[in-house]
Amino acid sequence: MTKITSLADEIRNRIAQPPPETQEQPQTPKVKKLKAEEAKLLQLIRAYDNSNHKSLVHVRFDEKTVQTLNHFKMATGVDVTRLVAFAVKQLFEGNPELKAIIKQFIQNMTL
Numbered sequence: 001m002t003k004i005t006s007l008a009d010e011i012r013n014r015i016a017q018p019p020p021e022t023q024e025q026p027q028t029p030k031v032k033k034l035k036a037e038e039a040k041l042l043q044l045i046r047a048y049d050n051s052n053h054k055s056l057v058h059v060r061f062d063e064k065t066v067q068t069l070n071h072f073k074m075a076t077g078v079d080v081t082r083l084v085a086f087a088v089k090q091l092f093e094g095n096p097e098l099k100a101i102i103k104q105f106i107q108n109m110t111l
Contacts, residue, residue: 015074045078048086059084 061069069080092098 012074012077042076042078045076045083045086048082048089050082050085053085 069083072078072083073080
């Protein structure tokens with residue numbers, strides 16, 4: 001059976017691919033370090049598995065953030081849902097005080 005893709009999917013795939021035979025300018029060590037960090041972060045986001053996530057949360061963003069999220073999707077091919085799920089997970093893992101606030105609230109609620 002042949003793979004069926006919509007025109008929009010084909011355009012997204014073309015946009016996400018780097019242009020062929022682009023001439024790269026010599027980069028400073030600082031720029032190379034930033035690009036390596038960007039690549040590492042992008043790999044982490046792409047590797048994040050949200051396929052077993054079944055719960056849905058309706059979130060509101062300002063217009064500029066939505067535009068940035070959509071541009072990120074077009075530039076990288078990473079789904080916005082995956083990016084947001086990854087970002088929220090990183091937020092809670094990087095800030096244990098948020099979990100402490102939630103835990104304290106639940107303890108007070110059960111008393």
